[in-house]
Amino acid sequence: MIDLQLTDKTHDEERQGEALVIDAPEVRNGRKLYIESYGCQMNFADSEIVASILKDQGFETTGDYHEADVVFINTCSIRENAEQRVRNRLSQFGAEKRRNPKLVVGVLGCMAERLKSKFLEEEKLVDMVVGPDAYRDLPQLISQVEDGHKAINVLLSREETYADISPVRLNGNGITAFISIMRGCDNMCSFCVVPFTRGRERSRDPHSILAEAQDLFDKGYKEVTLLGQNVDSYKWKGPDAEESAEIEVNFAQLLEKVALISSDLRIRFSTSHPKDITDEVLYAIAKYDNICNYIHLPVQSGSSRVLELMNRTYTREWYINRIDAIRRIIPGCAISSDIIAGFCTETEEEHQETLTMMDYVGYDFAFTFSYSERPGTLAARKLEDDVPEEVKKRRLAEILLKQQETSLFRLQQFVGKTVRILVEGTSKKSDKDLCGRNDQNAMVVFPATAGVKAGQYVNVHIDRCTSATLLGTIAVEVPEIV
Structure with missing residues (x-):
């Protein structure tokens, strides 16, 4: 029941706004909700949590914001152009609000905390601003707006995982679904705002993850994607479901547990971090046919010096070591990446190192960007964005051309098979x-x-x-x- 406007993208790539529609809930209050999501898969998974919370309040979702009582944009703050798209969209919703003054307009997600004062006070674009750890508070915040007040909750949590909430599946195909296994991020990459907008890393109880995966399979779903900012750092410690003893579960063990639900349930995951992906994870993938032979392993740059400036905590040599391990343990595994062109102080020689890294790995596909400074990040505070825009564009074009050639070569290997x-x-x-x-x-x-x-x-x-x-x-x- 959803009109999909976009294809799937990986965790770090932005997506345009996508209206999310679910079947009507059993209990209705005559009110309608419209949600539009931007950014990564985590945002889309969060929108499913929001839909579930408000479904319990009797809200019915709609794909037409003109008939909605509440309109939300679930935002991304990774790239500058995402903010401009959100502002443009909010202006359109503002025109609808002038026609219908009772309409509640809110901004959710990653952009909420950083731009709360601008959205609420300076630009007066919205009635409420809600961060990614405050979705349980939505019914109260909506009531606050209806009483004539602005509403805001952008507090971050060290515990919130929404593990007890059964997400409303919004993509409508009944075949593939996202399962969030963790929230937040402890990696402080100098170009990234995620640790500031989503808070510290915390892993979700594996019992609830397995129950959600089993429920999806029982309902006919055939593929799940385990989501986290850095799935390889997943680690949970707590009581065993059947025994009183405590257990520890890492990502490799979680993968195996989900794979054992059924050989007909296909498993994907996103995103891996080069510093944390272990041979144990690779052997788990190799062991189970239903864990897909595909790893998204963002490199960002092929230069060790630039990687250090990015605070990626690995070197060119370490990344190559992980690529070699993937090729050795999982022959035929597809590998994709994220690549940033023109990061602060990047030289032409370092750009060439990125191109030679692409040659070495032979990525099946990659998501590429020219660097844009994000306010509040370490890079914005400490580093000079000194690579001219025309140089960034030229380097990005060279990266894109190489990736197009490599993607074609990789796919050609399947022809005749x-x-x-x-x-x-x-x-x-x-x-x-x-x-x-x-x-x-x-x-x-x-x-x-x-x-x-x-x-x-x-x-x-x-x-x-x-x-x-x-x-x-x-x-x-x-x-x-x-």
Whole structure:
């Protein structure tokens, strides 16, 4: 019941606004909620938590903000252009509010804490501002606005994980779902605002994660993506579900526990951090066929000096060591990355180091950006953004060109082979085609075939490819699957 405007992106890439719609709740109060999300998968998962909290209050969701009583934008604060998009959207909602003065407009998420005074007081764009750890307070805050007051709660928590809230699934396909396994971040990358907007890292109780995954599988879902700012640092200590003794669970062990729910439940995760991804995690992926052979491992830069300025806490050599381990333990594993062009003081030689890192790894795909200073970050306070914009753009163009060539090369390796995919639905370009992703996260498009429907695993023979998509047909005889 959702009109998806975008394809899936990885954790660090921004997404445009996406209206989120769920089936009407059993208990209604005649009021309607409209949520629009920007940014990473974590934001979209948070919107599902918000929808669940307000569903319990009787709110029905809508895909048309003109008929809503409450309008929320769940924001991203990673990139500067995200803020401008949010402001433009809030201006549109403001026009609707002038028509309907009772409309409640609020900003949620990462942008809320940093820009609370501007949104509420200076620009008067919203009625309420709510940070990512304060969603339980939404019913009270909405009431406060209805009583004629501005409302704000941007307090960060060291405990909140929303583990007891069953998210309302907003993507509507009933096949794939996100499961947040942790919140916050303890990594203080100098370019990033996440530790300041989402707070300190805390891991969610594994019992609740497994219960959520089991419930999704029982309801017919076939793929879950475990989400965290840095999933490899997941660590939980507490009582065993069946015994009184305390247990410790790390990410590798959590992966295995989720994989054991069913071999028909496919598992993905995002995002990994090069300093924390262990061989134990890699061996867990290699051991279970239903853990996808795909790792998003952001490098950001190929230069050790720039990495130190970014406070990434690893070197070029360490990153290469982790890549070599992936190639050794999980042959054929797809690897993607995030890359920043033109970080503070980056030289031409260091830019070339990034290009040679791309050659060494051969990323299946990458999300690339030119550096933009974010207020409040260590880089904004301590480093000079001294690389000229035209140089940033040129370096970014060189990175993009190299990645396009490498992406095409990687996909060409599947041509003539058969891949197993999970059918996600109809292709966006033609209702005569179906689409789904293979184990390595590549999108596969093939002609719709009688009896084949979303939620099924099928084998597809790859006939050709573009730089972004594999194109094939249902395999009649199944050779070795790749």
